[in-house]
Amino acid sequence: MTTYPMPSNETERLNLLYILNLLDTQEEPVFDHITRMVAKILDVPIVLVSLVDADRQWFKSRVGLAATETPRELAFCAHTIIDTTPLIVTDTTLDARFKDNPLVTGDPHIRFYAGVPLRSSGGLAIGTLCAIDSKPRLLSEDETNILIDMAALLSREVQLRESVILIRNQMSHSEQAIEAVEARFRTVFERAGVGIALVAADGGWIRVNDALCQTLGYSQEELIKLTFVDITHPQDLDSDFYLLQQLIGNEIDRYQLEKRYINKSGNIVWVNLIVTKQMSKQGELEYFVLIIKDIQARKEAEASLADLRKDLEERVETRTQDLRLANTMLSSSMEQQLRSEQELRKREAELQMVIENANDAYVCINHIGLITDWNRQAEQTFGWSRQEAIGRRLEDMIIPAAMRKAHREGMKRYLNTGEHPVLNQRIELTAVRRNGEMLPVEVRVCALSIDGKTIFSAFLHDITDRKRAEAIRDHEALHDALTGLPNRRALFNLLPQAEARAKRSQVAMALLFIDLDGFKAINDSQGHEAGDMVLREVASRLHKCIRQTDTAVRLGGDEFTVVLENLVNDATDANKVAKKILAVIQRPIRLGTMTVNISASIGIAVHYPNEVNTADQLVNRADAAMYEAKRAGKGRVFLQ
Numbered sequence: 001m002t003t004y005p006m007p008s009n010e011t012e013r014l015n016l017l018y019i020l021n022l023l024d025t026q027e028e029p030v031f032d033h034i035t036r037m038v039a040k041i042l043d044v045p046i047v048l049v050s051l052v053d054a055d056r057q058w059f060k061s062r063v064g065l066a067a068t069e070t071p072r073e074l075a076f077c078a079h080t081i082i083d084t085t086p087l088i089v090t091d092t093t094l095d096a097r098f099k100d101n102p103l104v105t106g107d108p109h110i111r112f113y114a115g116v117p118l119r120s121s122g123g124l125a126i127g128t129l130c131a132i133d134s135k136p137r138l139l140s141e142d143e144t145n146i147l148i149d150m151a152a153l154l155s156r157e158v159q160l161r162e163s164v165i166l167i168r169n170q171m172s173h174s175e176q177a178i179e180a181v182e183a184r185f186r187t188v189f190e191r192a193g194v195g196i197a198l199v200a201a202d203g204g205w206i207r208v209n210d211a212l213c214q215t216l217g218y219s220q221e222e223l224i225k226l227t228f229v230d231i232t233h234p235q236d237l238d239s240d241f242y243l244l245q246q247l248i249g250n251e252i253d254r255y256q257l258e259k260r261y262i263n264k265s266g267n268i269v270w271v272n273l274i275v276t277k278q279m280s281k282q283g284e285l286e287y288f289v290l291i292i293k294d295i296q297a298r299k300e301a302e303a304s305l306a307d308l309r310k311d312l313e314e315r316v317e318t319r320t321q322d323l324r325l326a327n328t329m330l331s332s333s334m335e336q337q338l339r340s341e342q343e344l345r346k347r348e349a350e351l352q353m354v355i356e357n358a359n360d361a362y363v364c365i366n367h368i369g370l371i372t373d374w375n376r377q378a379e380q381t382f383g384w385s386r387q388e389a390i391g392r393r394l395e396d397m398i399i400p401a402a403m404r405k406a407h408r409e410g411m412k413r414y415l416n417t418g419e420h421p422v423l424n425q426r427i428e429l430t431a432v433r434r435n436g437e438m439l440p441v442e443v444r445v446c447a448l449s450i451d452g453k454t455i456f457s458a459f460l461h462d463i464t465d466r467k468r469a470e471a472i473r474d475h476e477a478l479h480d481a482l483t484g485l486p487n488r489r490a491l492f493n494l495l496p497q498a499e500a501r502a503k504r505s506q507v508a509m510a511l512l513f514i515d516l517d518g519f520k521a522i523n524d525s526q527g528h529e530a531g532d533m534v535l536r537e538v539a540s541r542l543h544k545c546i547r548q549t550d551t552a553v554r555l556g557g558d559e560f561t562v563v564l565e566n567l568v569n570d571a572t573d574a575n576k577v578a579k580k581i582l583a584v585i586q587r588p589i590r591l592g593t594m595t596v597n598i599s600a601s602i603g604i605a606v607h608y609p610n611e612v613n614t615a616d617q618l619v620n621r622a623d624a625a626m627y628e629a630k631r632a633g634k635g636r637v638f639l640q
């Protein structure tokens with residue numbers, strides 16, 4: 001099989017061939033005219049315009065050949081389109097490429113071939129103009145040039161068609177682009193969510209979209225018949241016209257305003273209007289482009305918002321007045337509070353001053369017993385400075401060790417039950433100073449609940465002096481100032497107790513009634529002072545000669561009693577003691593440089609365990625016995 005060379009630009013070449021749309025088309029005079037002329041001028045039987053397709057060569061014009069196409073592998077022209085110069089084969093039988101070609105060996109018995117490529121404006125060889133003869137021949141230079149010129153004419157025809165096709169394609173592209181733009185515009189125009197309208201210079205609607213119709217309630221046909229003036233709210237016309245004039249006068253490129261249209265139902269529709277203008281190439285106004293956005297909902301929302309705001313403002317105003325009133329009241333109450341606080345602070349200061357300068361120690365403790373306040377007097381009373389005391393446990397500071405447990409339990413009980421017997425009372429307790437010295441204190445304790453926490457505040461008064469005075473008073477009340485012996489009152493206190501002891505022990509007791517003999521004479525002769533000394537000496541001797549369980553008492557004047565207890569031998573013992581006392585009294589008494597003698601009359605009243613004697617009865621009985629001793633001559637003992 002004969003092969004043929006493949007052009008390097010085959011794909012491009014074939015594309016162009018197909019675009020030219022020459023294959024399998026009718027005969028055309030422009031091609032046939034050339035082939036006929038070439039046949040005549042070169043005097044060859046066959047002239048062809050061959051178009052080299054992918055697998056064939058097809059003859060657009062042919063002279064002297066019946067076939068319309070041949071396979072490409074048989075085509076001489078398949079070789080011609082490779083070269084830039086014409087292919088001239090003088091004798092095919094001598095050319096190795098073609099001598100076995102069936103078109104050489106068989107019909108039409110090609111012996112001579114001369115072909116020139118037909119080229120596009122871009123230089124692509126789509127086919128050839130070729131002259132063929134069945135006998136070998138030489139082609140002169142003139143003949144070759146004629147063939148080249150004719151091929152050039154055909155090439156120009158091809159290039160012309162190529163240009164036409166190119167232009168047509170471009171036009172087609174432009175039209176498609178325009179259509180696409182138009183389609184896009186239509187889509188935007190028709191499907192836009194906002195109203196779009198083209199308005200003529202005279203105000204009439206040229207074109208309106210559905211969105212605008214929907215906003216205004218008109219159909220397109222109805223709206224087109226109106227002008228924008230017809231549907232604009234009268235109050236908004238002036239501003240619209242004013243801006244429109246500026247736009248027309250090229251003072252502005254576009255304008256925007258919020259205005260009202262009247263819709264088909266006669267209702268107001270608020271819109272946001274943007275107006276631009278479309279100018280012709282000659283600079284004349286063609287039409288206006290309106291973008292109309294329905295803002296009715298927004299306006300209604302704004303209106304209701306404004307109503308809401310107004311309502312809110314009214315409420316705020318009312319509330320403000322209320323608040324102002326409340327504020328005035330608050331201010332006055334704050335002033336009152338301030339005054340109260342100032343008063344309170346003043347009171348606090350006063351209180352602090354009073355506490356600080358109080359004669360009593362002031363001590364405050366919290367719910368866990370730690371000291372929180374400690375005044376100056378507390379410092380003096382207990383010996384701990386305020387700085388040392390604050391924050392320490394009260395029990396470690398002033399409570400004697402023996403009482404600490406009771407103190408803790410008392411606090412605990414109060415915190416659990418709210419009760420404590422010592423609270424809000426004046427009680428006397430023993431406290432301890434820093435130096436360990438005990439002291440009696442009168443305490444007043446209060447419990448307060450502050451912010452849910454209990455505090456205990458206490459005033460403690462050092463009652464050492466008072467206690468001492470009381471002790472003296474008590475002592476004086478029951479003792480004779482001159483002799484220091486218990487007095488009549490003490491005797492009357494003592495006797496029932498002694499009787500009770502006697503009863504309990506079932507051992508008798510006795511009361512000795514002692515009246516000095518001759519005392520008045522000492523008093524009178526030596527003076528009252530000397531009498532006092534005698535009385536003191538007698539008291540001393542009485543005290544010394546009785547047992548600890550016995551009691552010597554001065555009743556008054558020169559009268560004494562002695563209470564004798566535990567008299568195992570009853571009257572015998574009493575008598576014995578009485579005599580002993582008498583003997584002791586009768587001993588000489590030294591008074592400075594001199595000595596005096598004195599005696600006594602003693603009456604005894606024995607009280608037996610099961611007897612019932614009042615103190616008076618017992619004293620009277622002893623007195624009576626003493627009287628008997630006096631009567632019997634003094635200086636003796638009489639047992640009743």
Ligand SMILES: Nc1nc2c(ncn2[C@@H]2O[C@H](COP(=O)(O)OP(=O)(O)OP(=O)(O)O)[C@@H](O)[C@H]2O)c(=O)[nH]1
Pocket residue numbers: 482515516517518519520521523527528529530531532535556557558634
């Ligand atoms: N010095 C002194 N004399 C007192 C005191 N109290 C009483 N007298 C006096 O004691 C005397 C008691 O009087 P009498 O009991 O009659 O004196 P008396 O000489 O002992 O007489 P008889 O009892 O009858 O023996 C009176 O003179 C009182 O004035 C006192 O406290 N001191």
